[in-house]
Amino acid sequence: MTQDDELLTEMYRRMYLIRVFEERAIELQRKGEIPGALHTSLNQEATVVGATLALRHDDYMTGNHRSHGHPIGKGAKVDRLMAELMGKRTGVCQGRGGSMHLADFSVGSLGESGIIASGVPVALGAGISAQVRGTDQVCLTFFGDGASNAGAIHESMNMAAIWKVPVVFFCENNQWAVTTPIAKSTSVVDIAQRASAYGFPGVVVDGQDPVEVFTATTEAVERARRGEGPTLVEAKTYRILEHAEGLPIPSKYREEAEIDVWRLRDPLPAFAKRLTGEGILTEEQVTEIAREVVLEVDAAIDFARSSEFPSADSIFDGLYSNPIIPLARLR
Amino acid sequence: MTQDDELLTEMYRRMYLIRVFEERAIELQRKGEIPGALHTSLNQEATVVGATLALRHDDYMTGNHRSHGHPIGKGAKVDRLMAELMGKRTGVCQGRGGSMHLADFSVGSLGESGIIASGVPVALGAGISAQVRGTDQVCLTFFGDGASNAGAIHESMNMAAIWKVPVVFFCENNQWAVTTPIAKSTSVVDIAQRASAYGFPGVVVDGQDPVEVFTATTEAVERARRGEGPTLVEAKTYRILEHAEGLPIPSKYREEAEIDVWRLRDPLPAFAKRLTGEGILTEEQVTEIAREVVLEVDAAIDFARSSEFPSADSIFDGLYSNPIIPLARLR
Amino acid sequence: MATTLTETAHTSATDRKGRRLTYLRAIRDAQSEELSNDPNVVMLGEDVETGMFGTSGGLRDEFGPVRVRDTPISELGFCGAAVGMAMTGLRPIVDLTIATFTYVAFDAIVSQAAKSGYMFGAQAKVPVVYRAAMFYGGGDAAHHSDRPYATFMTVPGLKIIVPSSPYDAMGLLKSAVRDDDPVLCFEDKNLWGVRETLPDEEFFVPLGQAAIKREGSDVTIVAIAGAVRLALQAAEKLNGEGISAEVIDPRSLVPLDWPTIFESVAKTGRLVIADPASRTCSAASEIAATVTEELFGQLKHAPVRVTTPDVQIPFSPPLERTLYPDPTRIAEAARRTIR
Amino acid sequence: MATTLTETAHTSATDRKGRRLTYLRAIRDAQSEELSNDPNVVMLGEDVETGMFGTSGGLRDEFGPVRVRDTPISELGFCGAAVGMAMTGLRPIVDLTIATFTYVAFDAIVSQAAKSGYMFGAQAKVPVVYRAAMFYGGGDAAHHSDRPYATFMTVPGLKIIVPSSPYDAMGLLKSAVRDDDPVLCFEDKNLWGVRETLPDEEFFVPLGQAAIKREGSDVTIVAIAGAVRLALQAAEKLNGEGISAEVIDPRSLVPLDWPTIFESVAKTGRLVIADPASRTCSAASEIAATVTEELFGQLKHAPVRVTTPDVQIPFSPPLERTLYPDPTRIAEAARRTIR
Numbered sequence A, B: 001m002t003q004d005d006e007l008l009t010e011m012y013r014r015m016y017l018i019r020v021f022e023e024r025a026i027e028l029q030r031k032g033e034i035p036g037a038l039h040t041s042l043n044q045e046a047t048v049v050g051a052t053l054a055l056r057h058d059d060y061m062t063g064n065h066r067s068h069g070h071p072i073g074k075g076a077k078v079d080r081l082m083a084e085l086m087g088k089r090t091g092v093c094q095g096r097g098g099s100m101h102l103a104d105f106s107v108g109s110l111g112e113s114g115i116i117a118s119g120v121p122v123a124l125g126a127g128i129s130a131q132v133r134g135t136d137q138v139c140l141t142f143f144g145d146g147a148s149n150a151g152a153i154h155e156s157m158n159m160a161a162i163w164k165v166p167v168v169f170f171c172e173n174n175q176w177a178v179t180t181p182i183a184k185s186t187s188v189v190d191i192a193q194r195a196s197a198y199g200f201p202g203v204v205v206d207g208q209d210p211v212e213v214f215t216a217t218t219e220a221v222e223r224a225r226r227g228e229g230p231t232l233v234e235a236k237t238y239r240i241l242e243h244a245e246g247l248p249i250p251s252k253y254r255e256e257a258e259i260d261v262w263r264l265r266d267p268l269p270a271f272a273k274r275l276t277g278e279g280i281l282t283e284e285q286v287t288e289i290a291r292e293v294v295l296e297v298d299a300a301i302d303f304a305r306s307s308e309f310p311s312a313d314s315i316f317d318g319l320y321s322n323p324i325i326p327l328a329r330l331r
Numbered sequence C, D: 001m002a003t004t005l006t007e008t009a010h011t012s013a014t015d016r017k018g019r020r021l022t023y024l025r026a027i028r029d030a031q032s033e034e035l036s037n038d039p040n041v042v043m044l045g046e047d048v049e050t051g052m053f054g055t056s057g058g059l060r061d062e063f064g065p066v067r068v069r070d071t072p073i074s075e076l077g078f079c080g081a082a083v084g085m086a087m088t089g090l091r092p093i094v095d096l097t098i099a100t101f102t103y104v105a106f107d108a109i110v111s112q113a114a115k116s117g118y119m120f121g122a123q124a125k126v127p128v129v130y131r132a133a134m135f136y137g138g139g140d141a142a143h144h145s146d147r148p149y150a151t152f153m154t155v156p157g158l159k160i161i162v163p164s165s166p167y168d169a170m171g172l173l174k175s176a177v178r179d180d181d182p183v184l185c186f187e188d189k190n191l192w193g194v195r196e197t198l199p200d201e202e203f204f205v206p207l208g209q210a211a212i213k214r215e216g217s218d219v220t221i222v223a224i225a226g227a228v229r230l231a232l233q234a235a236e237k238l239n240g241e242g243i244s245a246e247v248i249d250p251r252s253l254v255p256l257d258w259p260t261i262f263e264s265v266a267k268t269g270r271l272v273i274a275d276p277a278s279r280t281c282s283a284a285s286e287i288a289a290t291v292t293e294e295l296f297g298q299l300k301h302a303p304v305r306v307t308t309p310d311v312q313i314p315f316s317p318p319l320e321r322t323l324y325p326d327p328t329r330i331a332e333a334a335r336r337t338i339r
């Protein structure tokens, strides 16, 4: 295998890992093993992995409520992610974060945010930090189409532009923000167009094509690393399931036909076909990857299930690094 | 006099009124008769009046900390404005607002805001209100070059665009935000360019030419009134004095030469010359306007001086419309 | 997020006769009535047209997208816009969905909504209602679990309601919409499913009028929002032990009905405050401090606060579960004031 | 805005020998020392390169524009950015200039700075300092006159310092910069011109350690920020009347030095809290409620809060002047606890 082929294989593997992780997480949520709401990256795997694989291991990343795919894409171990979703002590955030707030600092994942757009300024800061400390790290930040209308993003883009901060603004445009279609909330057809207000490049890519996403993001990352400043990458993708598991929407807000169109554009079979078609992987290898991934997720679930919940006396741990002893904790 | 000539004469008169009002206010502030800091519109009179005269009497307006010129431009009586600056009971805000928070609802001035950019969403709301109530009112909102980088403006512009709200976003680009030059804080050369991120027009005008400002703003107002949505108008002007009276800046942050260039572009003598040159006003009429304006401001100062301060028992008035009686007011 | 609670069909004052309505539904119907009553009442917020949690279901179809309007995710912008709307004749109800999203809009709520009426010398009225649900206890973690009414109580110029029942939700919210001042309405998600039969005729609950939910003579328990039913359970327990607890729900935190609380404490000499918010600078602290100042000589024991400790809310249910006031802790506090 | 106070030349620990420095200058020098001490310390904020109020004058020239950086007017963005900086090895000091501007950045401070350390299971440390001056009493009106430390005290995860002297300003701020948690520093503008001779050698004031500013035996006065010197004046007055007041400055509100306060109240049996913030849910309320809970049996009188009433700050000086705690009101409150 060439290096490129290895990369493409890894791309497929991570996409598949997200797919299986998310599907299993949904099952577990329905069974009550995962508490709270669950926002999955299903059908957005090509977008997520194309973007994250463009980053170096020591590059940074921040994300949003749709938070599982991002750290997986960045290389986080799924066992501690799954344990986190179950609220276990061995979870990557010791059970304190849960589905919307995954973070794995060991792979540069500085945290997902349940507050729309509020992780974007954090990414700007990580980029500034790299500049100040004189490293060549880059920070990529994921946000949605809905988030693009939040003020925090405007402020961050302007600052990134004036200081040429090594940040990639990555918009996962899945066409909907809960029940609001992009056309209803957003004054431009392409969110990438917003970059024109800051004088840096904005590019639109097909979010179902991991290679196209990877190529555009790599260019953005390299530009950032060269000190030339930010890029806005917009990947057009689609959310097929409801906004979140555990949040049925009371009324119909989109056409089945629209969903059907996108069902045909599932990135996983398409990419598998391309890899086998181009002779990069055999059918057997594809099956083998699937088998390995399923084992990996099974093991993660076992790990999570067999882990303990955090102990009640750990409640205050991490609230402060230099702890304050509360006078009357529970009265 | 033709109607146009009358308009031009009124334009000059209001510009001159702002000029004299501000100069006298500075004197009074130095003498201690006006408390607090004072942000004047000196040298920005053409911008302010060109913009406000484009509005109808019943149109709305919101503004910012540099707040005296706007209501004067909109037609507010200067006596109650001056009384407000002195903190008197007869002040337009009963002495509660002061220099940064003038408002004269009787002329559509919905209030200036001391918090940068926070009056801009308020203007959006006034525009929506006109739509909902089925009037054809328009709202214009003033903000500075520095303010253009605040998130509130991004959010407001997007919403104004998607709902075609009758709002005019009016940027008084006086090149500086306190000690920060626009090039240092802002990722584009022309703030008007930001409109491209929302799909509505952005225009740049010479802020020292009241007619150019008026023409462009009128077009924006008419467009808004026709239901076609917002426009961003950027007027290039300049602040010659310090950011505020009573706020000397500890170190030098701009070149005298830069200031000198703009001193030559004082809008008042230039406009007077044009009006006399075009035969719209005689020299005598110009002098007469000046005389009248000075009398008007003198009278306003007399009114303000002879007014009483608010009484201590009025402290809670207006905090709530349906008052809450505090249990222990002053303990 | 609980959703089986969602109901979308419309019930008006006239056709809710005898039906037991949920808290959620009471909120929806209150808004429906106010939209019907006054053409200047409008609703805005993210996904209000679909009516996600059930508080606006069907309203868009009835009142149209001009009056019931989906917004982009721009809380600062649309909360500020609501002030402009309110100052020019409308009476907006802003649905912020979840209480932590108020933080994004904090400047609009504080610098514009709370201050404009005063700052402009009473030229402006700001009749706006900001609604937000308090999610807590459901594994929603730190970004979706705050109960920030005390944060806003530090801001003069705002009014704050905390309905603890369908009746109060409808009655307080309708009063809030007709109030000429900015009102924050914090809705307790743990009460969404609670049902109650509401009066057939239109009704209002005035701001600043506490409800004595249970009379008693040994100890006063002031309870806020979701803690009211927990306090009632505690009172029931205490009753079995021969302790007679009076339970008071202030219903609005600003204005706060001091006379009712004082009268009760003057009678019982003992005060417990059950407040699901975190402890420091809480509504509970305010009530404790004020009652002590006013009634020191009549107190038989120090007022005791039962609150959530000062910690962010952890995701893990076993950790989260222990944090909030519950009937056991409330009863224990009441006993402590007596022993 | 007072500006004759502004000093721009640099003074380091070694060359301030014996000089009386202003509060403003102490802040500036604290930052200068910390910038010198650790290359990861950086400063950002609007116009910090020029050093408007005098707290950063000259620092840009000494440490360069990468470490001392002017920002656009984008408080939400740069306060959030500071969290990203802090989580990746820097120790940012963010100058928000005036306390009301924190509202624009509220979400970044609460949702990111206060919550990240906890939410990410202690993977993250967030060593950021947000500084803001409290303007009040100077005719700056409602948009520039808040004293919002209690607003932030409702948020677990933040630490809060309120220096009342040049010594504390320098010592607390230096500790804050070295603290691994987010710290809000509220600087009282009315103290900008206060001068004090500082120790020749480097020093720190730890967070959570109150200062007993004056010993006394009849009544404890806990005073916050600018109210400390007013409380000392009140104590002086009271002394003339034969009343011995102990004055305590908590110096940090989170953490709060309860033992020192308890010990004093246990001795005096009487407590007055002088707090320039508005009354409801104030630091004063918290102190009153907690002391009552802990020391009820030893209290000879209810704790009395001397605060600003719950009103927005009017511009007109004669109106504004009456609002804040002053030595007369503080002394009167102390007398009330004794009579």
Ligand SMILES: Cc1ncc(C[n+]2csc(CCOP(=O)(O)OP(=O)(O)O)c2C)c(N)n1
Pocket: A065, A066, A114, A115, A116, A117, A143, A144, A145, A146, A147, A148, A172, A174, A176, A177, A178, A239, A243, C046, C073, C075, C097, C101, C104
């Ligand atoms: C500040 C804030 N407002 C509202 C929400 C509620 N909310 C959660 S996800 C979401 C939609 C986000 O849409 P988008 O950015 O397109 O992301 P997607 O869910 O489509 O991936 C909303 C409104 C929130 N979490 N934070």
Ligand SMILES: Cc1ncc(C[n+]2csc(CCOP(=O)(O)OP(=O)(O)O)c2C)c(N)n1
Pocket: B065, B066, B114, B115, B116, B117, B143, B144, B145, B146, B147, B148, B172, B174, B176, B177, B178, B239, B243, D046, D073, D075, D097, D101, D104
């Ligand atoms: C939210 C907020 N941040 C900072 C300030 C302090 N401030 C007052 S005026 C000003 C500069 C504004 O510049 P610009 O918008 O260009 O208006 P100009 O003063 O030049 O007219 C700043 C930073 C403020 N009032 N509000």
Ligand SMILES: [Mg+2]
Pocket: A144, A145, A146, A172, A173, A174, A175, A176, A177, A178
């Ligand atoms: Mg989306």
Ligand SMILES: [Mg+2]
Pocket: B144, B145, B146, B172, B173, B174, B175, B176, B177, B178
């Ligand atoms: Mg400017």
